Amino acid sequence: MSRELYERAVAIAERAYAPYSNYLVGAAVQTRDGKIFEGVNVENAAYPLGVCAEKSALVKAVSEGYRPGDIAGIGVTASPCGGCRQWLYEFRIEEVTFLNGAGEIVTHSAAELLPETWDLPA
Ligand code: THU
Numbered sequence: 781m782s783r784e785l786y787e788r789a790v791a792i793a794e795r796a797y798a799p800y801s802n803y804l805v806g807a808a809v810q811t812r813d814g815k816i817f818e819g820v821n822v823e824n825a826a827y828p829l830g831v832c833a834e835k836s837a838l839v840k841a842v843s844e845g846y847r848p849g850d851i852a853g854i855g856v857t858a859s860p861c862g863g864c865r866q867w868l869y870e871f872r873i874e875e876v877t878f879l880n881g882a883g884e885i886v887t888h889s890a891a892e893l894l895p896e897t898w899d900l901p902a
Pocket of ligand 1: 823832858
C-alpha cells in the first residue's frame with residue numbers, strides 16, 4: 781500500500797502549481813475504507829500563502845467527511861515540512877511514505893515524524 785500511494789503522489793505531482801519554487805510536490809491520501817484523495821502544492825505571489833501538497837490532499841478528504849483516525853496512509857514526493865508533520869499528526873496517520881533526503885522511499889508514522897509533540901488536555 782505504501783509504495784502504491786507514493787507512486788500515486790509521483791503521478792499527480794505534475795499538476796502542482798509551483799511557478800515560484802519550481803518544486804512540484806504530489807501527495808496521495810488513502811482512507812481506511814479505501815478511497816484515495818490526491819493533492820499538489822499550490823503557490824501564490826504572496827509566498828507564505830502557498831499550500832503544501834499534503835495539506836491539499838488532506839483538505840479534500842476532510843471535505844468529503846473524513847476525520848482524524850479515518851486515514852490509513854499518505855504518500856508524498858518530498859519529505860514533509862514541519863507544518864505538514866503537525867497536520868499528519870492531527871490525523872493520526874500511521875503510514876507516511878516519502879522520498880527522504882538520501883533518496884530513499886521510507887515509511888514512518890506521523891508520531892515518529894513529530895516526536896514529543898504535545899496533545900491538548902482532554
Ligand atoms: N512543499 C510541499 O508541498 N510539501 C512539503 O512537505 C515540502 C514543501 C512545497 C511548498 C512549496 O510550494 C514548495 O514545496 C517549495 O518549498
